[in-house]
Amino acid sequence: MLVSGSGTNLAALIDAVGSDPGFGATITVVISDRLGIKAIDRAADAGLPVEVVPFRGGRKAFTKAICRAATAHQAEALVLAGFMRILGPEAIRAFPDRIINIHPSLLPSFPGASAVAEALGYGVTLTGVSVHFVDNNVDHGPIIAQRAVPVLPEDTKESLHARIQWEEHELYPQVIKAFANGRLRVDGRRVSWE
Numbered sequence: 428m429l430v431s432g433s434g435t436n437l438a439a440l441i442d443a444v445g446s447d448p449g450f451g452a453t454i455t456v457v458i459s460d461r462l463g464i465k466a467i468d469r470a471a472d473a474g475l476p477v478e479v480v481p482f483r484g485g486r487k488a489f490t491k492a493i494c495r496a497a498t499a500h501q502a503e504a505l506v507l508a509g510f511m512r513i514l515g516p517e518a519i520r521a522f523p524d525r526i527i528n529i530h531p532s533l534l535p536s537f538p539g540a541s542a543v544a545e546a547l548g549y550g551v552t553l554t555g556v557s558v559h560f561v562d563n564n565v566d567h568g569p570i571i572a573q574r575a576v577p578v579l580p581e582d583t584k585e586s587l588h589a590r591i592q593w594e595e596h597e598l599y600p601q602v603i604k605a606f607a608n609g610r611l612r613v614d615g616r617r618v619s620w621e
């Protein structure tokens with residue numbers, strides 16, 4: 428798992444892996460690009476190995492360092508949850524159709540790091556969460572699953588993000604379980620569940 432922040436999705440996945448004998452995957456390592464984040468504490472509390480790979484030497488060197496850290500722990504896929512760095516094409520080549528990200532909007536609306544604030548500012552009445560394979564463009568790869576979340580008149584960025592995250596914590600483990608059990612087929616931009 429690749430993280431940069433609070434790690435609530437990591438916590439949801441740790442719970443799912445630990446409570447479901449049919450989950451089909453384990454978290455071999457939690458990789459962060461920074462120190463001092465809650466996600467690292469959550470990983471350590473769960474007894475998971477943690478690697479900190481700081482961003483240095485440019486995107487290519489960083490991407491290679493991330494892939495090395497993952498491979499050293501026998502990771503077969505990269506699951507991104509709040510990871511705030513863009514991976515280079517070296518990662519897509521090393522893990523083809525095996526990098527998954529979660530994004531707090533209904534893509535292709537509001538890609539990028541300010542999705543919740545932008546949806547609120549735009550005035551949409553429906554936003555949500557997208558889980559997608561990662562390709563060479565940001566928040567762009569084939570969409571695996573989406574859930575809609577209504578925007579309420581009194582919403583702030585925080586209240587809206589909290590309701591989006593509630594959906595994320597349910598959806599992400601379901602998607603990763605399906606992926607781990609070989610149930611996802613990618614055909615161009617379309618992903619089917621078997």
Ligand code: GRF
Binds near residue numbers: 508531
């Ligand atoms: C989530 O909302 C995710 O969609 C976005 O970053 C946030 C990460 O939250 N990419 P957390 O670190 O899992 O709590």
